[in-house]
Amino acid sequence: MADILQKIASKLYEGEDEEVAELVQQALDSGLTPKEILQDGLIAGMDQVGKDFKAGDLFVPEVLIAARAMHAGMNVLRPLLAASDSPTVGKYVIGTVKGDLHDIGKNLVKMMLEGAGFETVDLGTDVAPEAFVRAVQEHKPRIVGMSALLTTTMVNMKSTIDALQEAGLRDSVKIMVGGAPVTAAFAQQIGADAYAPDAATAVDVARKLA
Amino acid sequence: MARPGPEGGQYRPLTDEQVREIHRASLAVLETTGVLVENETALRLYREGGALVDGHRVRIPPAMVQAALKTVPHRVLLAGRSEADDIVLEGRRVYAGTGGSPTMILDAGADTPRPGTLQDLAMMARLADALAHCDFVVAPLYPTDVPREDVPVNRFYTCLRNTGKHVMGGVDSVAGARQVIRLGALLAGGEDRLRARPFISAITSWMVSPLRLDTEVTDILLEWCGHGLPVALSSAPMAGSTSPVTLAGTLVQLNAEQLSGIVLTQLARPGTPVLAGYIPGVADMKTGGYLGGAVEFGMMQAAAAQLAHFYGVPIYGSGGMSDAKIPDAQAGYEKMATFLLAAMGGCNYIHHAIGMVTNMSAVSMEQAVMDDEIVGMAMRVLRGIDITEETMAQEAIGRVGPGGHYLMDAHTVRHMRREFFYPRVADRQTRAMWEEDGKRDARARACERVAAVLAAHQPPAWPVDVDAAIRREFRIWLE
Numbered sequence: 066m067a068d069i070l071q072k073i074a075s076k077l078y079e080g081e082d083e084e085v086a087e088l089v090q091q092a093l094d095s096g097l098t099p100k101e102i103l104q105d106g107l108i109a110g111m112d113q114v115g116k117d118f119k120a121g122d123l124f125v126p127e128v129l130i131a132a133r134a135m136h137a138g139m140n141v142l143r144p145l146l147a148a149s150d151s152p153t154v155g156k157y158v159i160g161t162v163k164g165d166l167h168d169i170g171k172n173l174v175k176m177m178l179e180g181a182g183f184e185t186v187d188l189g190t191d192v193a194p195e196a197f198v199r200a201v202q203e204h205k206p207r208i209v210g211m212s213a214l215l216t217t218t219m220v221n222m223k224s225t226i227d228a229l230q231e232a233g234l235r236d237s238v239k240i241m242v243g244g245a246p247v248t249a250a251f252a253q254q255i256g257a258d259a260y261a262p263d264a265a266t267a268v269d270v271a272r273k274l275a
Numbered sequence: 276m277a278r279p280g281p282e283g284g285q286y287r288p289l290t291d292e293q294v295r296e297i298h299r300a301s302l303a304v305l306e307t308t309g310v311l312v313e314n315e316t317a318l319r320l321y322r323e324g325g326a327l328v329d330g331h332r333v334r335i336p337p338a339m340v341q342a343a344l345k346t347v348p349h350r351v352l353l354a355g356r357s358e359a360d361d362i363v364l365e366g367r368r369v370y371a372g373t374g375g376s377p378t379m380i381l382d383a384g385a386d387t388p389r390p391g392t393l394q395d396l397a398m399m400a401r402l403a404d405a406l407a408h409c410d411f412v413v414a415p416l417y418p419t420d421v422p423r424e425d426v427p428v429n430r431f432y433t434c435l436r437n438t439g440k441h442v443m444g445g446v447d448s449v450a451g452a453r454q455v456i457r458l459g460a461l462l463a464g465g466e467d468r469l470r471a472r473p474f475i476s477a478i479t480s481w482m483v484s485p486l487r488l489d490t491e492v493t494d495i496l497l498e499w500c501g502h503g504l505p506v507a508l509s510s511a512p513m514a515g516s517t518s519p520v521t522l523a524g525t526l527v528q529l530n531a532e533q534l535s536g537i538v539l540t541q542l543a544r545p546g547t548p549v550l551a552g553y554i555p556g557v558a559d560m561k562t563g564g565y566l567g568g569a570v571e572f573g574m575m576q577a578a579a580a581q582l583a584h585f586y587g588v589p590i591y592g593s594g595g596m597s598d599a600k601i602p603d604a605q606a607g608y609e610k611m612a613t614f615l616l617a618a619m620g621g622c623n624y625i626h627h628a629i630g631m632v633t634n635m636s637a638v639s640m641e642q643a644v645m646d647d648e649i650v651g652m653a654m655r656v657l658r659g660i661d662i663t664e665e666t667m668a669q670e671a672i673g674r675v676g677p678g679g680h681y682l683m684d685a686h687t688v689r690h691m692r693r694e695f696f697y698p699r700v701a702d703r704q705t706r707a708m709w710e711e712d713g714k715r716d717a718r719a720r721a722c723e724r725v726a727a728v729l730a731a732h733q734p735p736a737w738p739v740d741v742d743a744a745i746r747r748e749f750r751i752w753l754e
């Protein structure tokens with residue numbers, strides 16, 4: 066029985082999305098609980114991916130492909146998971162702030178979060194403060210992530226936080242910011258809850274916040 | 276007389292047949308995959324020009340590319356304010372200069388950058404004006420202390436005021452483009468005179484790789500083309516994330532992007548002077564981050580130059596970047612590798628070559644002084660080994676004879692100044708003298724040279740009457 070969980074973990078590590086989905090179904094058919102499959106199969110595999118990525122043995126494309134396999138497994142499991150078993154405490158809304166079109170870093174963060182089991186809502190680029198507010202109202206996320214690559218658009222992170230404040234939503238979410246020119250000091254200065262310098266750290270930080 | 280611009284082309288990573296293979300593959304990409312165009316004007320131009328338009332997807336047949344290559348100029352003058360500072364982009368001539376739009380500056384000796392100001396930009400431009408091997412000034416800083424809408428005109432004003440060399444930069448918006456052109460016209464004494472001797476030009480990052488046009492920047496590009504002033508197209512894919520991971524695949528895509536841009540500019544205004552802006556970056560497969568100092572960048576830049584030579588279109592490229600955070604040993608070897616490869620590839624206009632640290636994220640004055648030396652060494656390489664009866668020196672060899680020495684021979688005195696490159700920052704003293712001098716490394720010596728250069732240098736005179744006119748028309752933030 067443990068065999069199949071190990072197989073899920075290793076197929077996930079190899080990024081075989083279709084096989085992972087099939088194996089998850091097989092595991093369910095054999096009587097394993099969704100929670101066991103999630104913890105000892107999918108998350109176990111993804112944790113190994115995370116470790117090897119940090120050690121520099123795995124490269125970004127391999128992590129993203131593993132994340133896609135995680136996703137495929139989650140699609141089978143999600144309807145069966147009781148709310149309390151879910152690995153996410155809620156959703157993660159992410160976007161690049163107004164005036165900014167850089168999205169490579171934001172996409173990387175999003176995909177890594179998905180790999181770690183977060184359910185993400187991607188608002189895209191050039192996202193106005195009002196659009197963030199609307200997304201928070203609609204999706205009720207646990208965390209909002211903002212990306213900015215231009216020093217000239219960093220200020221729009223502050224405007225977005227202000228807009229959330231005005232809409233009375235600020236305290237319902239945790240706010241994370243990132244992007245090359247953003248620093249921990251800046252994050253603190255504008256009243257964000259957290260900053261991460263890269264996608265792998267973003268996942269760690271998000272896990273702590275969630 | 277224009278600035279020298281020695282000939283590159285000694286390093287050719289591609290064979291002629293490989294150049295043609297990449298060319299054919301790029302044409303096939305344009306015809307089958309095409310580009311994504313959401314800009315209505317560009318969409319109309321492409322459609323009327325004979326492209327197959329399906330929604331926002333534009334597929335460009337080879338005949339359109341051939342037609343554009345017939346009208347695009349093979350030689351582009353980027354004027355200085357005086358002819359001595361002109362640069363003429365053609366063939367395999369190589370020029371180098373500053374670059375990028377970083378917002379950060381690293382102070383002398385500092386290890387953490389700070390936000391740059393308009394005053395910093397003025398100092399950088401003045402330094403660039405003084406540096407012997409800096410052929411042109413790409414606005415080296417994006418000031419953070421000027422209101423956003425005032426930045427384009429203030430950037431160009433500040434650069435022009437502090438250097439007589441050609442000034443190129445991004446203009447942010449269509450309004451910015453118009454203001455910058457107006458500024459140029461005021462200085463030139465009319466837009467016609469500016470067109471005849473364009474001492475300003477624009478960079479437009481109109482392409483978001485892979486193969487997608489930025490709607491807003493495309494408007495800027497079309498506006499600029501409409502004035503018939505020189506423009507650099509710029510597409511900067513990163514191999515592995517926004518273009519194929521293989522160097523060949525990145526070249527195929529980048530070349531397709533450039534050809535699609537050349538087609539657009541020639542549809543907008545046949546004969547528009549364009550620099551094909553091939554910027555072949557690399558994504559760090561370990562983090563996804565951008566790499567400017569990768570050796571493959573230099574290899575691809577040289578290959579891109581071969582493609583541009585094949586089309587006969589001047590090329591705007593990049594060289595002399597490093598991913599080091601301070602001017603250290605890594606900066607030295609990455610910069611030399613990427614610059615030398617681009618220069619020996621015959622890349623006509625190499626920006627980012629002077630003053631950048633942390634790839635294109637910050638500038639440093641002492642780095643600029645060191646980079647000027649790297650460029651000087653590379654240009655010496657391009658100058659090559661001069662073989663004449665006089666340089667082969669048979670006569671001198673006979674005169675000195677076996678067992679003698681050349682130190683006092685007339686032949687030595689005749690050639691010694693020109694034959695060698697003389698560095699200003701590199702230390703060539705004996706160890707004892709170096710120790711006595713305070714055991715300073717290259718960075719410390721470069722800092723000292725920055726101060727000396729700035730103290731001694733005056734930029735060319737600035738017309739007072741025109742200045743008043745400029746200030747009446749625009750909000751100028753420089754004192």
Ligand code: B12
Pocket residue numbers: 164165166167168169170171173174210211212213214215216217241242243244245246260261262263264265267375376377378379417445446447479480482483484489492511562563564565633634635636637
């Ligand atoms: C690729 C690129 C572009 C592409 C963008 C393509 C795309 N789809 O994103 C294009 C060509 C479109 C582009 C356009 C422009 N660009 Co640009 N661009 C870059 C470049 C070369 C790389 C950026 C990148 O993708 N890095 C790789 C990713 C993986 O790294 P990252 O974004 O930093 O993300 C990581 C972390 O920051 C973090 N992170 C990111 N987001 C988030 C969010 C959260 C919540 C968290 C926790 C973490 C996090 O995790 C990520 C993964 O590890 C940089 C140079 C550089 N060295 O960064 C310039 C750069 C950012 N651009 C610059 C400029 C000036 C421009 C233009 C204004 C140029 C022009 N004049 O037209 C336009 C602006 C367009 C606009 N309105 O946004 C400047 C910015 C200067 C500044 N500091 O303000 C830079 C620094 C280059 C330069 N010196 O000129 N650019």
